[in-house]
Amino acid sequence: MARNLLTNGEGLYAGQSLVVEQYTFIMQDDCNLVLYEYSTPIWASNTGVTGKNGCRAVMQADGNFVVYDVNGRPVWASNSRRGNGNYILVLQKDRNVVIYGSDIWFYWTY
Template identity: 40%
Template sequence: MQKDCDLAFYDLGNKLWSSGTAGKGQNCYLSLQVDGNLVIYSGTNKALWATNTNGKFEGTSVLVVQPDRNVVLYGPSMWGTGTDRVGTANVTSTKHVVISGNKKISMVTHQSEK
């Protein structure tokens, strides 16, 4: 999430995808809700953007940045940026895993070799 409230994905400085929410709020945050909807909220809790996947899957869901650069909401697959079709990715080496204290949120990243 960028400071201007735009959720954007970059590869080597090139923007692959954007939510188009730049300048539409302040102190924005991204929420993966229990109902399976991924939503960008402003600091005043106004919904600015959503995947509109609410109700399609109740329960555990996960947002994954795949090695092919496609960002997908799984539980089962409900939405994707389509960025897996843009060139090739070199995501091979160092793997970093971050897990929240309550183990409800995890993120896996790979540092690409140059």
């Protein structure tokens, strides 16, 4: 069964994705985090320049969603840090990627 959410500390490693209906949010092997509608990319983190396997995207306990390169360096962030708490990142049916928390919500819309 496909997942469409990440909780604190969970992440996407190369080849892993969140899926809901026709949308796929995937951490590609080239270190680029991409949102697809069917097979058409509609958003990308543009972090694929590293071209190395081993990247990951993590939903952190501070509310920030971050892509780390193979060396553990942050190469992209949602800039949604709000302090430690319980956060959940959801790929929604309306193609928005939303971070929900006890006191905030933050979303990308395309």
